[in-house]
Amino acid sequence: MSKRIRVLVVDDSLLLRKAISKILGEDPGIEVVGAAKDAYEARDMIKQLHPDVLTLDIEMPGMNGLVFLRNLMRLHPMPVVMVSTHTTQGGEATLEALDIGAFDVVAKPTGGASLNVQGYGQEIVDKVKAAAQAPVRRLADLRAAGTMAGGSVSIGGRKLADPGRVIAIGASTGGTEAVRIVLDSLPAEIPGVVITQHIPGSFSAQFAKRLNASSKLNVKEAEDGEPIKPGHAYVAPGNMHLLVTRSGGVLRCTLSDGPPVSQHKPSVDVLFESVAKAIGEKAVAVLMTGMGVDGAQGLLQLRQAGAVTICQDEKTSVVWGMPGEAVRLGASERIIPLQKIAEEIISGLVAPRT
Incomplete structure (x- = not known):
């Protein structure tokens, strides 16, 4: 049996942390090793849990996702799939994240508390799996x-x-x-x-x-x-x-x-x-x-x-x-x-x- 992909989910929304963790955890090739509510918690969990891939919310309190991503790519480069909102501000931040070195992006599911995840699940699973297989690309490469x-x-x-x-x-x-x-x-x-x-x-x-x-x-x-x-x-x-x-x-x-x-x-x-x-x-x-x-x-x-x-x-x-x-x-x-x-x-x- 091949090794499962170890994923750390980072999002300030408890609802989204649970939803993304559930979606990823249901795939037999993925193991969700942890879920962090902010960049500081994520930093500690990366050291402890050694995930293969990170899913990262862009808009978080304290240290936002872009600042955290820059630090991560400089000090501990790893595959990151960004999770972003359907807004102009979210779009600009997402493109900046991709420039910094994020592997790919998925838009947050819509629907508020009901979380419309129809069709969303397979997209994030596919991107996490692809991220795990791709060589890590620092910003300097491109x-x-x-x-x-x-x-x-x-x-x-x-x-x-x-x-x-x-x-x-x-x-x-x-x-x-x-x-x-x-x-x-x-x-x-x-x-x-x-x-x-x-x-x-x-x-x-x-x-x-x-x-x-x-x-x-x-x-x-x-x-x-x-x-x-x-x-x-x-x-x-x-x-x-x-x-x-x-x-x-x-x-x-x-x-x-x-x-x-x-x-x-x-x-x-x-x-x-x-x-x-x-x-x-x-x-x-x-x-x-x-x-x-x-x-x-x-x-x-x-x-x-x-x-x-x-x-x-x-x-x-x-x-x-x-x-x-x-x-x-x-x-x-x-x-x-x-x-x-x-x-x-x-x-x-x-x-x-x-």
């Missing part, structure tokens, strides 16, 4: 990749801002920082970029805002029917699928409230398949770090349609699930480290297709 990328890739005066082309990017666990690194390395004079990042529904607007603050592209949350313009990037809204469609000869963002695909909404497969249908060989598509298989089949469709297809390599991925599956399927034309992906995108735009 920051180093960003530094190595060395600013914008040069396009040497070439005219690449073709409104008939699109760059499509899909990512999940580890993607919020990885996508930022790629976008920060891209020049403004390129075709429109469409992005599906698995992220809790209320956090996508903050994610787009953070990307816009550092990128040379104009980054925003996608709106239904808006034209895809060169020099702009469009992020799928949380809980809505993003598709690329052609209307009146113009490529547009189309939002769909359809059911989850590949267990996700928004789904990378939905985005990639729509791009394959809309423009085929005129696309450049990138599948980045993430758990699961979403995007692999869509990337295969893109490759079969003649598009340039790129996967992030295993070494620089926080989790090599989605890109790994794409490689297994033969969907990826190029397997590239994170710090070289922007350069490869430009190469894909420049090189003629045979």
